[in-house]
Amino acid sequence: MNYPGYSLRLWLLQEIARLVPLPTETISLYLLKYHPSIIYRSRVLSQLTQDDPGAIAFALVHGWNYPNVEIELTANFALDFKVGDRLVALWLEKVYHSTLNNFSVFSSSSVFKILPQFFPLQYSHARCCAWLRQLHQQGVITNNGSIPSLEPYAVALIELLPCLNPKDKDLLLSLVAFCDSSPENLLSSSNNLALAVLNFERYEGIWRNKPNLIGVRALLLILAQSNLQYLLETQLLVGAPREL
Incomplete structure (x- = not known):
């Protein structure tokens, strides 16, 4: 992050790291291009090969306490975080x-x-x-x-x-x-x-x-x-x- 201190991605990474057993800097998370909404996609479930992806997804979705960010599980077990207005x-x-x-x-x-x-x-x-x-x-x-x-x-x-x-x-x-x-x-x-x-x-x-x-x-x-x-x-x- 270069512009002084205002990264939505970094904030999301910190919140995801509270719910998954991975260091913040290793978590996959990127902003989707060419989309009308601000959506970040994470493939953190594929990084947790020793755990059940479905269980981790369930824990993330139900442990997420931010109503202004919606989580959706995609067909290939990626997680989309849609940032609300x-x-x-x-x-x-x-x-x-x-x-x-x-x-x-x-x-x-x-x-x-x-x-x-x-x-x-x-x-x-x-x-x-x-x-x-x-x-x-x-x-x-x-x-x-x-x-x-x-x-x-x-x-x-x-x-x-x-x-x-x-x-x-x-x-x-x-x-x-x-x-x-x-x-x-x-x-x-x-x-x-x-x-x-x-x-x-x-x-x-x-x-x-x-x-x-x-x-x-x-x-x-x-x-x-x-x-x-x-x-x-x-x-x-x-x-x-x-x-x-």
């Missing part, structure tokens, strides 16, 4: 508030060297900043990144998350994947995030569909901008331009 809303609120201390899309942009190998990341970051400045001009966000229409955040997000369109959900899923990233797949998840940012505006638009979702989309953009800035400046040690 309430937990996603709480996660979004937590990550969002962690970004506000470094919210800086309005400060003057230094001259950065644009590197071909990182251009998609730098370009997506600059586009996030441009969209956020436009949202600020429209009164959707304040100077410090607050979003008045979403207060109280968790309550509003729980109501609005079911209304997201496919490109909104793609961006959300990419943000979740980025926060889950390990060092070996950080660049891959970052490129996916950059692509999701561009598709988010290109195909659906931030403002055109369902005006009541503008606040949620602003929040997703703030998280994308913060993640991309963190990656470029802290991990890749290159500039994060605010405009191109």
